[in-house]
């Protein structure tokens with residue numbers, strides 16, 4: 332695609348989101364752009380991925396499952412029981428189908444924004460981190476430190492976010508996607524290696 336019409340995408344997206352989700356989305360878009368400036372990622376790609384990362388979030392859960400079934404999008408047992416987890420993979424599908432995104436880097440940054448994964452690309456790390464630290468976020472512990480860390484060492488920020496997310500989900504006894512554990516184990520090892 333030759334340049335993205337970000338304003339047009341924003342207007343369309345707004346129709347499918349509640350106000351808070353839309354504000355969160357803009358926060359992720361601007362934070363992702365800032366991290367892209369810091370780490371030398373393509374700023375426009377970071378904005379588009381940030382803007383669209385939650386494009387499937389406001390679809391009712393039953394409809395999420397139906398859309399996945401209809402479009403042959405795999406659904407794990409955990410996701411079947413907790414369909415909100417599907418918004419990332421379904422979001423990548425909707426970004427491609429409804430917003431004409433063809434760039435595989437943008438689509439995978441949307442797909443892995445919730446769970447992360449081992450060996451994330453820079454754009455994936457940027458969206459994963461921006462989703463956690465954008466200015467509207469205020470509940471997670473240690474946010475100030477993670478916000479600073481995000482601009483100093485993004486791998487360390489990704490590791491800390493994964494660690495804190497697992498601690499939070501275990502405490503809340505909320506549905507945990509095994510992908511998060513796999514990503515955490517990878518970044519834990521990476522951090523141990525860099526300490527040596």
Ligand SMILES: [Fe+2]
Nearest residue numbers: 384385388445
């Ligand atoms: Fe999300």
Ligand SMILES: [Fe+2]
Nearest residue numbers: 355384385462
């Ligand atoms: Fe989000």
